[in-house]
Amino acid sequence: MHTPSRPEDLEHPELLWARAVTMAMVDTACSTNTEFALDGDGVWCHTTGAGGWWRLTVLDGGRAVFCGQDPDGSHTHVGGEQIDFLAGGPDWLPWELLRDDAAGNLFGFVYWWEDGAWHRIPYPDQVREDGLEGAAAWVGADEAEYLGLTVSSFDVPSAMERGLTEAIARFGALARERKADAAAVAALLAAAHTEGRPAPRLDAAIDFATRAGILA
Template identity: 80%
Template sequence: MHTPSRPEDLDHPELLWARAVTMAMVDAACNPGTEFALDDDGVWCHSTGACGWWRLTVLDGGRAVFCGQDPDGSRTHVDGEQIDFLAGGPDWLPWGLLRDDAAGNLFGFVYWWEDGAWHRIPYPQELEEDGLEGAAAWVGSHEEFLGLTVSSYDVPYRLERSLTAGVARFAELARERKADADAVTALVAAAHADGGPAPRIDVALDIAARAGILA
């Protein structure tokens, strides 16, 4: 990933949606205090550590928005002022939502997908880092996605290899929107393999249905 990050650092939004939904399902099913949520605005991670966050919104017409912040890595003030991440953005952006984020000084990066590519504002030369890698390295790395998802299971290291393979298989189904109840159950039930607390399968199924990844 570049420093600061560039639009080409992000994978296709369909792939990102599959990854984000998979992470949200596993974490919500296996951790009562999950930091993930799915609502009308997209998939959220409310805390990536040190109060970082991200949100992926997929809109009609194949458009998408990915935004967030890494407080330790988003060094996006120039001459004491936060840069305007929304300057010159297209009309179709969810402006109300994004302006609320901007008013809260919550942005370290804002990317939007249109016409087959990711875009962002031109960064000032003084901007050294936007924090994308710190907050969401998984947007450009399948390995980062797998590692983050498996970490939500909270199982012994010896089980991680088999869990990683299962997560990878499920993410493929999710991208093709061909997952089913059995696949969802198998994905989250793996957390119970070593005698840990039973995962909340109903929560995972609800997320999968609302995210539109079921066949």
């Protein structure tokens, strides 16, 4: 990624949705205290560590918004004041939601997808990093970060990690095409099951994937 990050650092919203939903689905199935959520505002990760967060919202008409913050990497104050990430934003943005975020000083970055490309405000020269890479390196072209984060949600021996990574990649390809089904979810979770450990909750995973719209 560039420093500070640029719109071209983010992949297509459909790919990001598949990645985000897969990570969230797996964590929901495997964790008793997941940091992910899915609601009418999109897919959220409420903490990426040290209070960081991100949210992906996909809207009608092929539009999307990706926003969040990395407290350690979002250096976006100029003259002691937070820059206005919403200045000049299009009228279709979910303004009420975003203004609430801005009022809470929660932004390190705000990107929106329109007309086949990601956009953001022009950053002042003093902005040296917006924290996108720290909060969500998985939005870039390299799938390694996304696969690593998803594998980490499973409690598996290191000897199983390669096979599990391959299973996640296969599921992600189906999710991107909206061709995944309950059997594909079950196969992914089965790849992580080890004797003597609680099995991931298949019903929770299927429910999440269904609500997110990635199942055929």
